[in-house]
Amino acid sequence: MMFLCAFKVPSVLHTALRNGLPFPAIACHLPVVYSSLFYRHCLYKLGCFPFTTSPKFTCPENCREPPAIKNDKPIKKEGRVHNKTAFPFSVFSAGAAERRKLMLKWTEETKDSKGRVSKQKTHKVPSKPLCAQEWKILKEESNRIKEFEEHMMQQIVISNCDINVAKSLLVFAAKESSIGYKLLRNYLILCANQNRTSEIYDVYEIMKARFKTLDTSALSLFIRGFSQTDHWEESLSLLETMKKVVVPSRRDYSNCILGALGKKKWKIAWDLYYEMLKSNLTPRLDTLKSLFDTGKDLKDDMFKSELVEVLLYMRHNRVYPDEALMWSIKSWFESIPGENWKGYVSAVESSGRCPTCSQSLESINLSQEEYGSLKDVILNDVIQGTDTFRKTTPEELQEFQTFVASHPPFDIVIDGLNIAGIFKRGCRSQILLSVVSYLAQRKLRLLVLGRKHMLNEPGIWLRQHMDLIQQRANCFFMENISEDDPFLLYATIHSGNQCRFITRDLLRDHRACLSDIQIKHLFLKWQRGHQLVISHYSPGNPVTFQPILSYDTIIQTTGDTWHIPYDMDNVTRASYEVPRKWLCLQRQNHKI
């Protein structure tokens, strides 16, 4: 514990009070790292508790390369480099899930350090072109007489060798028997990977003549191959062919758009872009990047307004740019003639103020109408769903609704069973009691949700603890087979904007009950603004919570400024997390 210093930073405290957060318990942790072990220990203490949701939800949204984890130095550095706004880590900050994963992986590694070696047998790929005779020997040597050529071509594609090797294999295949579609397609993959335009065109001619139609993967490959060449119009017609049978993927659209931009056909590019949006595809970030790059060189008013539309689309659908796109956006803004934009990379303070332009960002609080709709949705979709009996019973729901309505609004709603389970060791009721007492001392109106078995198990839930909890907070105990999380949400939303809830559950299964994507975004925004997660607990010490950001992480503009949150390249962000870094753009009219 001596390596972990908990400070109460006055500025944080100040903003917490200003933003209506009714208790000054938010503390900022600055880890002092001495060794990898202690670093991880600190990490664990810093709210990186294992979260209680199934691993299928934890798939990161953008599957880039994970940050280097061979030695701990880069991470350590990362923690130091960010200034204080970046550090106290919230569960919703980009990379939080990744950190938890690292921590869990480490604990697993120490348990058993057995590595798995893949047993898949691979054939060695020759390094130079062989003549038919040599290929024949190779074929006989391998015990894979059937489909030898296809298999070998696959290996060539995987190891990405010289194209002449592949060609010599094709010559061999043509002599041996005939060249099948599968073999030719694998060859095409190799050509496309190595950008061999003339070869791609040859294959195209052959395939078009030999086969009636092409399958979707070959079509995609041709689109990719042609988009950057003089045959780019061919790729548009291929896209049309594809549309007859399937919805083309966003990569196909992206390649076509790139091709059109390269040939200066702006209208075609934008038509394709809107067509892609219409078929509910999210554009790839490199597509957007190429649009901005083109806008920079073009300096056209029409183009400019379209690009602003793109930014608004990104805002509406919570698409966050990566670093490369961010730089493109920045240089596009700076290149707009006569507007004198200037861009800075910034890290927004926890008060929601941008340090470079001293402007406050949009608040994370929801408007009154948004609150109303969210409340209805929670009641209808999350609690009731198709059948009220699946999560609760109508009587219990009614009882709970009257209970909540008959009490004045709460300040904090606590998921009792979740909080009590923070530590495996220690008495469960003791943990809950200390959290409740800590909050009750601050004159907060508390609601503790639990289940009825907590009252009849004096072995686990000590009677005196439970009595004290009931004295210090309002309690509602539901049936043992009812779910408590939906009630937690209902009670918090019912109590209004100042009310927060405490649980370490990320509530992803309840978010999944919501049908509309915009409501999901709204729910996530509300959750980010109202969920308190205990970052550190030890008996006898004050409880510390992870900070709640007072501003919304979303692309935003005031006309003269743009604030764009972006993903850093070395951070893997899960879908429910938000980036930590910002691009701040300001128009400097007054200085001229």
Added chain:
Amino acid sequence: MRKEEIQPVPSEKLDLDEWENVMKSGLPEKGSPEILEHEGDSSLTAIKELVEMWRMAGKTVPENISNEQLKVLMERSTKSYRKKYLKYLAIKERLKKAKKERQMAERKVMLEKPIEIEELSEPWNTFFLQSLKSFYDCMYKWRAAQSMMFGQPLVFDMVYDIYMSHREMVNTISQLLKTEGLNRKSPYPFHIHFCSLQTEGPYHKELLKHYGEAWDKLLITTTEKAHVDMFPKDKLVYLTSDSPNVMKTYEHDKIYIVGSLVDRSIQTGLSLANAKRLNLSTARLPLEKYLHWSVGKKNLTLDQMILILLTLKDTGDWKKALEFVPKRKHEGFVDTQNYSQEKINF
């Protein structure tokens, strides 16, 4: 590469574009008829061609596909959804083909055999009664009839049709068929009730499709009434894997209810919700108590359920009964020592 075969000169001479000439040479014959086929262009032919190309590209695609199947394919919106359907068709086709081949082989053997059989089969005298299949059938029916008069009722709750897809419904019915057969063949069968079975409802239609004429002769009780209207409420126990109560002993005077539901997508708490609504007592099997559970959901299929219940009824031995839990789901039984201790405790 072998070392003695270092032949740099011939490999450089190698004409790398030779294959292209080979491929292009056979073209003119094939080029012309294709254009004619393209003229009847519609989305159906387009998708047919796509299927063909996927087959050529080495994906699991059936060799023959009917127009109805193509239409189903077209209705599927995404590429992966379509591929899944094609894979399903391909596997079905392959199984069918394998079965046919096996039958052909058997027939071939049969055709060769008769001469030998005629030679061997001589009049055979015995004082034992000849055991014909019909005798057994008669005995099974007799037992089933007896159970309908005196046996313990077992209720299958047929209210889940709205929660199931067509595929799941087909699976449910096939499990019910198995269940009925297993029950009939056991020494002391249950009196099976199909409760809340709506005439002309999805369950009824599918059952009729499979049983045909035998449906009316089946020795089970089918009713449109709900189980709560037929039996006293305090005797009913809903068996569901979501229940908080663990079943301790099998009670012969209780009436157990099993929901006839197959949920390929997890639908937690569906049958529990029904039991809660009707205020019935619930129970689940003590799987954790007797088995080292490894993977998989704790809900079991209907035929596994009836095997477990039948064994429990006959022997009262949990270990014997839980043998019928699929082996892939657990890693053996809890230590026998503990097990016998537990047994004494009951």
